[in-house]
Amino acid sequence: MTIVASGAEPPSATPGRGVGPLLRAWRERRRVSQLELALRADSSARHISFVETGRSRPSEEMVLRLAEHLEVPMRERNALLLAAGYAPRFPETPLDDPALEGVRAGLEQLIQGYEPYPALVVDGVYTVVAANRGIAMLLDGLPETLLAPPLNAMRLALHPEGLAPRILNLREWRGHLLHQMERQFALQRSPKLRELYDEVAAYPVPERAAEAEPAPGAPSFALPLRISHEGRTLSFVSSISTFNTPLDVTVAELAVETLLPADPATVKYLQASAP
Template sequence: MTTRTRPGRAVGELLRDWRRTRGLSQLDLSIEAGVSARHLSFVETGRSRPSPDLIMRLTERLDMPLAERNLVLLAGGYAPAYSSHELSDPELAPLRAALRQILDGHSPYPAVLVDRHWRLVEANPAVALFTAGAEPHLLTPPVNVLRLSLHPGGMASRISNLPEWRAHLLARLRQQAATTDDPALRDLLQELRGYPGGGDVAAPTSEGASRVVIPLRYRHGERELCFISTTTLFGTPLDVTVAGLAVEAFFPADPVTTAALHALTPAAHPR
């Protein structure tokens, strides 16, 4: 729950605060939502009660997280529009199977499934390459993959380009926290900023994969492995849990890394 959508606040106040956060005027939002600016003003000041259809249109145009859209509907006196299942629920069995197929199919390259707070949900065995040698408390569930990445007792000591990689992760988290207004993400950002390894901004290197993307350069034994990463989200989520899931997959960025990953036999991964 965000500070904007805490219980007891009127529906108009919530919509107004999210509009301001998105940097939109009443006229801008009214045009995008297909409603008059006068009516939107009445809604925000509490002089008019919005219909559930109008709330849905406004929250969609404001690109609000699904959980927050539900809370705005509740504030307006309506039932939530989006379900919120546990990943273990029977209704999500096809989704779990698809996710498992994605993770397993990515082997022998590392891939993880994370929730909206960057907590590890699933991983394939190749992720053991990154978790080997990490301090036990970082691998105690719920494992936060950003904390594991940047903590001195986690992956950080083996990341060759730590300032660059750290700045990349912090920028992603900072944008996510601002977009969602999630206090848990803001707290995580504050924590990670306190770890050593550089500032929030680092100049990119200029060789190999770094010319087009920011790579992860990771020391494994006597070798330095180089990865590029991708993020996969569900394109049409209608469930709060599903909307927060992401697959973070790592691909080899050079032939040396490709050969090394195919030669490795990873240990069991954390759950």
């Protein structure tokens, strides 16, 4: 599939609100004391206290330094800068912008090179921005309403008319996906992500007498995705990769998910089905 641009999510802070309460919220979310943060940022607990209460206005450098040590996501670092009265530092370039041509080409080459095994690229709210033919094979036969752009990986996986009825260990896999989203809440504040979570968590779970038994030789080191496809059971282990040193919000929020065949039968079937 061709990479498509995804909708930008605006910063969650606005100028004039004050950066102090936001920094305090991030520090408390990370469960870091003022003293510990001061030691990490080469400052003093008193200065951190003054910043959080609004008695002292931090420099732009200090805002970025505190955000770095609190592991604040890049989008939220821009929001902190705005709240402190500074211009955003990190651009948010649309994915279809010519400036990101190298990123797009690299991602396309990566997921196409992974064929015949499935791979896709999603943004921070699981909008699918690129996918290879392995993913297209798994989605074959789904209703057009779910396949109409913009595709969303969580909806495709958990919707009762999506892949959910085909996933043989749905309760386990559903729990894994919901827990993955919950972990993201601890790292970022995203109304769109919360809205998506509430939606997919409310999807009904098809009734089954019991979860399907794992196939002989199933991996014990990671939870597999076991999915029925044309009368066969395919088994995968998921791996997610992100950019290590991004300087752009859009790039920072991209993730590449690859599905590694978890048993020889899946490898054989995918290789035999490859064009």
